[in-house]
Amino acid sequence: MAAGVALITGASAGLGVDFARQLSAKGKRLVLVARRKDRLDALAAELGNARSIGEDLSLPGAIDRLMAELAAHGEHVELLINNAGFGLTGRFAELDGKRQRQMIDLNCGTLTELAYVVLPGMVERRSGAILNVASTAAFQPGPGMAVYFATKAFVLSFSEALHEEVKRHGVIVSALCPGPTATEFGEVAGFKPSGPSAKLFVDMAAVSASVVRAGLAGLEKRQAIVVPGMINKATAQAHRFFPRSWVRRIAGTIKL
Template sequence: MTRPITLVTGTSAGLGAEFARQCAARGDELVLVARRRDRLEALAAETGRAHVIVADLSAPDAPRRLLGEVERLGLSVSRLINNAGFGLAGRFAALPLARQRAMIDLNVASLTELTHLALPAMLARREGGILNIASTAAFQAGPGMAVYFASKAFVLSFTEALHQECRGTGIKVTALCPGPTATEFGEVAGVTSGDFSRYSLDARRVVSAGLNGLERNQAVVIPGLMNKATAYATRLLPRALLRRIVAGLKI
């Protein structure tokens, strides 16, 4: 007999850690996944009822090994929060190819594989939830962060399609599209000042919006009035103009 749990990736900091806190406050038993054991163990002690699995999800076959470890613990994934990911700022040709490939492996391939591995058991139970973290970057091309924006466009499109496929199955599927958020993301990506930090939302607000949206089975959640307005504007403006606007942002 397996116990249902919420699996959250990328929980060593930022949105992932906040997802763990808020899910624990809602009574969930957790599996926390990230690369940094010390941070995971500290978060597990803080939240309680949490299992720690150290994994680099950009590594080949890491998602399959992760789900195998979950099964060995006698657990089953009832809710999957695909939060792990990172970005890089800079011109595509100037950034190291290996880092950009790792970004695709983590932001796109790992998320897709984890979803494919976890979904069949949810469908068999006719109950479950999948929350994929996209971004407002998903709504337009991103000169200066080309691969990151493209990876989040994949996440949004994939999640919307999966949401439709899962209608009537008991499975809730939501894409959370935050704008700039006060986490370590900007530091890792090389985005530390200017427009990014000026318009950042609090991580607690972003996570709460995502979890509430998943409970309501919203296809897409965009936290913050300005972010909603910006996403809507991308549908109206010519794509050539959007590219120039994004290229001119101070990131």
């Protein structure tokens, strides 16, 4: 009989590491996936109930290779943490086009394909869960990070739709929408160390472990959307109280 595992993508840093630690503490058997195999190996050794797979999920055929690896070990996914992704800061026309397409492919395409390959088994077993990591960026447009905000809007909409489709089959799908969080995100996105956006992240950043804790608690409560923190909850609803033209102008005044 196949063993159920929690599959965590983007597990080599930030939220992914804390998902691994907290799920390990709950006794889950883990499979950790990311590009940086050395980091994964160190984390798996620390946890003891995890194994690592080095894979760049943005590459063609990566998910087929991943699923073949799971099958070879007699494993099926009972919990998917769709955490892999990144952002880029800058004006759309000035950023590298290929890198922006990679962001779309990873943040949206890979997340969608992984959900597609694991959901049928969950529905058949009438149990399982998917937690897709979105962002408070999902609730409004983001001039200066246009593609990133758009990818997270996709993740939120997709997750809500799946939540309704599969809940009657005993499967849970949730979108975790954190605000600024103390991870490597800002560095990868290209925030200037002394710029306003970097300062915003430092001043407002939540602790990664607390974000993960909120996400897992929301999943257990079968919530479709989890927004950790009162300030984030309020900003996520700004579009309900102000015209969208105001919201996007305010977002566009932040110099990146």
